[in-house]
Amino acid sequence: MRPTKLTISAFGPYAGEMTLELERLGDRGIYLITGDTGAGKTTIFDAVTFALYGNASGENRKPRMLRSKYALAEARTFVEMEFVYNGKTYRLRRNPEYLRAKQRGEGETKERPDALLELPDGNVITGDRTVTARVEELVGLNREQFSQIAMLAQGSFSRLLSGRTEDRGAIFREIFRTRPYQKFQERLKDKAKGLYGAYADSVKSIGQYAGGVMAEDGERWRAAVESKDLEAMLDLLEEMIREDESGAAGLDQDLKAVRERSGLLGQRLGEARSAAKAQEDAQRAEQELRENRPLFEEAKAVFEREKGRAGEREQLIGEISRAQENLKAYDEHDRLAADSRACQAEAKGMEAV
Structure with a gap:
C-alpha cells in the first residue's frame, strides 16, 4: 500500500x-x-x-x-x-x-x-x-x-x-500471506497425530494377537514380541506358515489315504451287514416254518380229505343248479296265478255292470 x-x-x-x-x-x-x-x-x-x-x-x-x-x-x-x-x-x-x-x-x-x-x-x-x-x-x-x-x-x-x-x-x-501454509501444516499435524494414534492402536492389537500365537521356537517369538520388532515377527510368521503349509500337505495325503481306507471299510461293512441281515431273515423264516409246521400238516390233511370228496361236491353243485331252475319255474307260476286272479276279478266287475 x-x-x-x-x-x-x-x-x-x-x-x-x-x-x-x-x-x-x-x-x-x-x-x-x-x-x-x-x-x-x-x-x-x-x-x-x-x-x-x-x-x-x-x-x-x-x-x-x-x-x-x-x-x-x-x-x-x-x-x-x-x-x-x-x-x-x-x-x-x-x-x-x-x-x-x-x-x-x-x-x-x-x-x-x-x-x-x-x-x-x-x-x-x-x-x-x-x-x-x-x-x-x-x-x-x-x-x-x-x-x-x-x-x-x-x-x-x-x-x-x-x-x-x-x-x-x-x-x-x-x-x-503464509496463513494457508500454516493451516495446511496444522492439518498435517492433526492428520499425523491421528495416524500415529491408529498406528499405536494397531501395534497394541498386534501385540495382543501375537501373545496368542503358539510358536515352536517360543524363545525367538517371545523376543520378537517383547521388542515389538514387527519385521522379525513377520519373518517368523512366514517361516511358521511355510512349515505349517508343508505339514498340511503331508497331512492332506494322509487324510486322503485314510478316507480311501475308510471308504473300503465302509463298503465291506455294508456287505457284511447285508449278509448278516440275509442270514437273520433265513433263520427267522426257518423258525416260522418250524412253528407253523403242525398247522401246515393239519391243513394238508384237510386238503387231502376234501380232495377225496370232489364227486360229492360236483353232485351237490348239480342239485343246486336244478333247484335254481325249479325256483325260476315256481316264480313264473306265481306270476301267472296272480295274472289269472286279476283277470277273474276284472271279469266279475264287468258282469256286475
Missing part, C-alpha cells in the same frame, strides 16, 4: 486544511518523515492510520482527541487519503466524533464518526466499521500490525523485534 495524497482538516495541530502530495516522493523505496520535535511528524502518522482504521497510530490518542483545538467552530475535521494498492487507486475519507457549531441557530452539535471508501471500479463503501473491515481485508493487516511494520514511529521497530514469537509470527503471516 502506497499513499499518494493526504489531506487533513482541523486535525491535530493543523487548524485549517492541508494537503500533502505524497506521489511527488516517487513510487519506490520507503517514505522517511523527519523534522524537529513538535514539527507534526506524529500527526502525519495519525492521519494515515486514522484514514485507514479510524484510530490514531498511538495508543494514548483516541479518535475524539484528534480534532484540532485551534480550529474554528464551523470547521470540519476529516482526513482524506488516496493510495495505490496492487496497481489500483483507492480513496478514503473519514472523520472522528467531535463537536462543531450548528449550521442553523446557535450552539454545537455532535458529528458522528463516519467513513467512505471509493473502490477502483467506482463502487463506494460507507460506514465507519464497514470501511475499517474492508481495509483490513484489503491490506491484510489490522491497526496494531500496520503500526508495527508499515508506519514505524521513532523507537517502534524495537517492539516488533522484541515482541513475542506468536505476535511476530502472526504479523509475518499476514505480510507474506
Whole structure:
C-alpha cells in the first residue's frame, strides 16, 4: 500500500486544511518523515492510520482527541487519503466524533464518526466499521500490525523485534500471506497425530494377537514380541506358515489315504451287514416254518380229505343248479296265478255292470 495524497482538516495541530502530495516522493523505496520535535511528524502518522482504521497510530490518542483545538467552530475535521494498492487507486475519507457549531441557530452539535471508501471500479463503501473491515481485508493487516511494520514511529521497530514469537509470527503471516501454509501444516499435524494414534492402536492389537500365537521356537517369538520388532515377527510368521503349509500337505495325503481306507471299510461293512441281515431273515423264516409246521400238516390233511370228496361236491353243485331252475319255474307260476286272479276279478266287475 502506497499513499499518494493526504489531506487533513482541523486535525491535530493543523487548524485549517492541508494537503500533502505524497506521489511527488516517487513510487519506490520507503517514505522517511523527519523534522524537529513538535514539527507534526506524529500527526502525519495519525492521519494515515486514522484514514485507514479510524484510530490514531498511538495508543494514548483516541479518535475524539484528534480534532484540532485551534480550529474554528464551523470547521470540519476529516482526513482524506488516496493510495495505490496492487496497481489500483483507492480513496478514503473519514472523520472522528467531535463537536462543531450548528449550521442553523446557535450552539454545537455532535458529528458522528463516519467513513467512505471509493473502490477502483467506482463502487463506494460507507460506514465507519464497514470501511475499517474492508481495509483490513484489503491490506491484510489490522491497526496494531500496520503500526508495527508499515508506519514505524521513532523507537517502534524495537517492539516488533522484541515482541513475542506468536505476535511476530502472526504479523509475518499476514505480510507474506503464509496463513494457508500454516493451516495446511496444522492439518498435517492433526492428520499425523491421528495416524500415529491408529498406528499405536494397531501395534497394541498386534501385540495382543501375537501373545496368542503358539510358536515352536517360543524363545525367538517371545523376543520378537517383547521388542515389538514387527519385521522379525513377520519373518517368523512366514517361516511358521511355510512349515505349517508343508505339514498340511503331508497331512492332506494322509487324510486322503485314510478316507480311501475308510471308504473300503465302509463298503465291506455294508456287505457284511447285508449278509448278516440275509442270514437273520433265513433263520427267522426257518423258525416260522418250524412253528407253523403242525398247522401246515393239519391243513394238508384237510386238503387231502376234501380232495377225496370232489364227486360229492360236483353232485351237490348239480342239485343246486336244478333247484335254481325249479325256483325260476315256481316264480313264473306265481306270476301267472296272480295274472289269472286279476283277470277273474276284472271279469266279475264287468258282469256286475
